[in-house]
Amino acid sequence: MGTYYDINNAPGIRKKSTTSEYYDYLDQDEIKASVLDFHDGDTCRIKLYIPSIHCSSCIWLIENLQHLHKGVITSTVNFNKREASITYNEAQIKLSELMNLLSSINYKPHIKTEEQKKSSKKSRQLLVKLGIAGFVFGNVMLLSFPEYLSDDVALNPELIEAFKWISWLLALPVMLYSGNDYFITAWKNLKRKIISIDLPIVLGIIAIFLRSTYEIATSSGPGYLDSLTGLIFFLLIGKWYQAKTYEALSFDNDYSSYFPLGITRIKNNEEEIIPINQLESGDLISVRNGEIIPADASLESIGASIDYSFITGESVPVRKQKGDTIYAGGRVIGSALLLKVEKKVETGYLAELWKERTDKKSSESMLSLTLNMVSKYFTIAILIISSLTALYWLWFDSSKALLAFTSVLIIACPCALALSVPFAFGHASRILGKNHFYLKLSSIIEGLTKTDQVVFDKTGTLTDPDTFKVSYEGEELDHFNRSIIKSLAHQSRHPLSRALYQHLSDADEFEVLDFKELEGAGVEAMIMNHNIKIGSASYIGIESKIKQESARVYVSIDDKAIGHFVITNYYRPEWKEMLRVVQKKAVVHLLSGDNDAEREILEREIANADNLHFYQSPKDKQAYVQKLKDNNKFVTMVGDGMNDVGALKEAHVGIAVADDVYQFSPSSDAIISAKELIKLPVFINFAKSALRIVYLAIGISFLYNVVGLYFAVTGQLNPLFAAILMPLSSASVVVFTSLSVMWSAKKRRLL
Amino acid sequence: MEIIIVLVIASLLVALLFLWLFIWAVKSGQYEDDYSPSVRILFDNHDNKELKSNTKSKITDEARDVLLRQ
Incomplete structure (x- = not known):
């Protein structure tokens, strides 16, 4: 066990008073089948999301689960995703027991949500694309090398020809696989009549490829394949840099991720556990302390305290009487409740709230609004310039027309422009993540x-939802009275009681006899031969003039009301x-x-x-x-x-x-x-300066474009010039944005 | 000089082998978690044989009780 402390200096985590969870529903075959990754005989494997994994010692402890329970065969941690993949023997440890085992050592597991399951596939694909593009870029550069040599050291022309065709073959997968996202998004946006940054990129890529193919096939020139592969490689780097996701965080929870998977239903006086989606209206269900009520239901028990902080933000639990409707999402405090389901889960209040906003961010796929604005005018300008150039040359020297037209499209390909936003915002969001x-x-x-x-x-x-400020109004309390109130408050799980108990930390504690709790009203007990009650005004038998009384706790000793505590939020x-x-x-x-x-x-x-x-x-x-x-x-x-x-x-x-x-x-x-x-x-403010940096980067890339366009329009663009100008503009934009975002963060002490 | 074309093809094949290795590494999930493997290598009790001789890094019965009682 000593190793646990050897690995990290401060391995322990703050122990939290978590509400108890029940996992027995997981032993139902139907539910089990839906959560297990793999099942063969007694051997099962499950992936669990364990948010409290936070250091190397956690990895050690969880990967040594087999020493805590011999039913566990192996367990492996993925630290970035806060995920443990556990293989266990069902004959020796049931799933619910495994969950309890993890909870008991303070690594409370969660069943993974659908959204978490399907992540990561995309990032793998991007890496493969990036790898291929990088591989091809390097090789095509080497193969183009002879082209750049002067005539007296040049190779045999036949060899150069062969090199060109090898490059062309290599460039194919980059065009068709690595760069396919640009074609797809450009086409999708075009269909929706949106001109995005992808369109000029795609035009450029196609122009380069066709022109290179033509030049290689007719042996009229070396082609621009090194520029093409480099361009796609740089663009993918930008994409990869921006695609940094916080895999361990989930941004798209819907209400169902808060609900238990299985519900205890009572039918013919027998408890059975059913999956949540089989719940019908009219069913009787039992919900225990700390569990969330899964559907709008009416209360069959006598009284209840429901913590609605989840739904309403109200910090103080609400009292409910028999027959009251309880909305889904409330958390039960105290003893188990019997409820009659009124609406199915999908039609409840909570589900409706969620459904109302559906179609919002249709523009989400886009990189950035600014960039789209810029690229819209940019694309139109490029199309106009290239057509004018073509017309001009058709008039004066038709042999140059095609050359000049494609040159404009090639040189205008907004690689640097497309990199400005991913690098500036990608870098900024990393810095924000660190904070x-x-x-x-x-x-x-x-x-x-x-x-x-x-x-x-x-x-x-x-x-702060976990802290309360407590003040007292009424007859002065001496140390003895404070102590008996504290003793009583300690017995109850109600948040207000807990707040009181914390408030009276300097008082003593006595033995509590005859403790009784009326759900949703108050508690009473005999302490040091005094009958003491704390709770709502009606519970201790006085009339309250204040409409909102839920944040007040009234106290009576020997049936005499002596005052009340006012419990307010702590900012x-x-x-x-x-x-x-x-x-x-x-x-x-x-x-x-x-x-x-x-x-x-x-x-x-x-x-x-x-x-x-x-x-x-x-x-x-x-x-x-x-x-x-x-x-x-x-x-x-x-x-x-x-x-x-x-x-x-x-x-x-x-x-x-x-x-x-x-x-x-x-x-x-x-x-x-x-x-x-x-x-x-x-x-x-930091976000604002990141945006200013993007504007500057766009300016820089325009400068390069103007210089390049001059050569393109006049029909003087040669491959060497393109091969230097394009990476140079991209590199300078990347360096500029990264450095200035970093500097801006340092200035604001975010780094 | 024509031998160069053979050399180029040979070197391309070697490079392709490495590209394939890279793709295999990505697909098998080796780029997914860049933290735990670096720590895991320091745990010296993955091998069960070693466990018997190295009591220091084993979870003892006593420690297990303490841990589970929390």
């Missing part, structure tokens, strides 16, 4: 720069400073699913009090963002929970705030670690 701000696509940087409206969610975004450190800086550049809006108890505090921080809204349902939030968008505003939404899903998807840029970025977060364009939220204004 725990992860972008789904690097083009989101451009969205950030346009932002003029920032909408914040309050609960969980500006406040993240430096949130005021962050809001102040953001408001210099953009209008800030604040939406809260909570009550307006904190209106005064917030009004002081927000420039325009009209932008402050309380009691916002998830749909209200979405509608609010929609309204801003309709007024031609560019909206960035910052939110954390499922309650913000609609708004996050609706906004131009949706940023999910997560305390642990590897845990599930709602679908969004970017994920920011809660600790780094304070840096959001810096990130936005």
Whole structure:
């Protein structure tokens, strides 16, 4: 065991109070078959997503699982994906036991979602394409070498001829396989009547290839095959650089990834576990403490506490009575509940919320808006210039017309232009990733720069969902009373009780007798011969004048009410400073699913009090963002929970705030670690300078194009010149963007 | 001089072999995780025979109990 500590200096992770999970549903044959990778007799293999893998010692521990349980045969970790591939013997360890084993050593496993399963295939393909292009580029360069020698050292012309044909054969797979993405996207965009950067690239590639083939076939010239393969190689490098993805993060969770796979159904007084999609309305189901309610249902148990923080952002659990409707997505607190399903999973409130936004980002495939604007005019200009050139030469010297026409297309091929965005944004998004701000696509940087409206969610975004501020109103509490309240609070799992327990940390603890908990109302017990109750106002028998009472905990000792605790949210450190800086550049809006108890505090921080809204349902939030968008505003939404899903998807840029970025977060364009939220204004400024760098890079590549075009239009372009100019322009753009993005990050202390 | 064409073809074949090796490496997933293999090589107890002699890096029964009790 000593090795665990030898491998890494600080291997342990913070132990978290995770809600218990039940895995017994995984032993159902039907569910098991859907999650296992491989199954033969007793030998099974499964890939599990384990977000808490974070260091070399984790790898060691998980790869030594067979010493913890002899049913495990082997396990292998993929660190980048936070994934463990485990082979085990079913006769000795059941899947549910394996999951519990991992949970018990604090590596809580998740069954992989569909989206996670199908990743990585694309990046492999890109690498193969890149490898082929690089291989061909190198060889074609060598084979073209004799062409560049002067006549007195030149080789036998027949050899040169053979070299040319070998180069031509080599270039074929680069054209047809490595470069095929450009042809496909250019064609798709053309069909949708969009002119993208891919179009001039494709025109250039085709022009080079046809012209080279013609020259080689007629022995009239050496062709430009070295330029062609180099061009595709550089373009693919840019693509590969930009395609850096955070495989371990998932940006596209939908509601189903939050739900359990199997549900306990009660039929004819017997419990059975069924897959979630077989749930019918009218079914009786049992949901245990910490589990998520999978479908809209009515309560059959007497009372319940439901934690809706997932859906509404409300930090305090809601009390429900028998017969009340409980929406899917609520988490059960306390003892197991009996529920009657009213709507199937796919038609529930949560699923509807998700479905509403479907067709949003159809432009997602595009690299960047700016680049598309530029390339649209660029393409038109190039087509005009090349046709004018052709016409001019047709008039004066028709033998040169074809040459000049193709030369313009070749030299104008916007390789450097196409590389500017991938390198600038790719580099910038890596730097942001190092600062725990992860972008789904690097083009989101451009969205950030346009932002003029920032909408914040309050609960969980500006406040820390795990910490509460507790104050007390009523009769003064002495140490003894504080101690008995603490003793009672310790017995309950309710979040408010936990907050109270933390608040009273300096008090003592006594023995608790006759502990009783009424779900969704309060708790009582005998402590040191006093009968003590804490809970809602009605539970301890007083009338409350305040409408919103859920954040208050009333206390009575020996049936005499003595006062109440007010439990409020705890704001993240430096949130005021962050809001102040953001408001210099953009209008800030604040939406809260909570009550307006904190209106005064917030009004002081927000420039325009009209932008402050309380009691916002998830749909209200979405509608609010929609309204801003309709007024031609560019909206960035910052939110954390499922309650913000609609708004996050609706906004131009949706940023999910997560305390642990590897845990599930709602679908969004970017994920920011809660600790780094304070840096959001810096990130936005950094994005703006990245965009400025792109403009400069576009300028540089235009300069090269103008020089090249001069030679092309006058019909003087020779292969050597093209072979030097094209890589030179690409290389200088790459170096310029990388260095200046780095410098800009250093200046802002992001590196 | 014609021998050069043979040399070029031979060198191309060697290069193709390496290209094939690269593609094989990509397809077999060797570029997917660039971190754990570098750490895994330092674990000295993958071989079961070695385990018996090297008690230091074995999870002892005692340690297993501690770990599972957490």
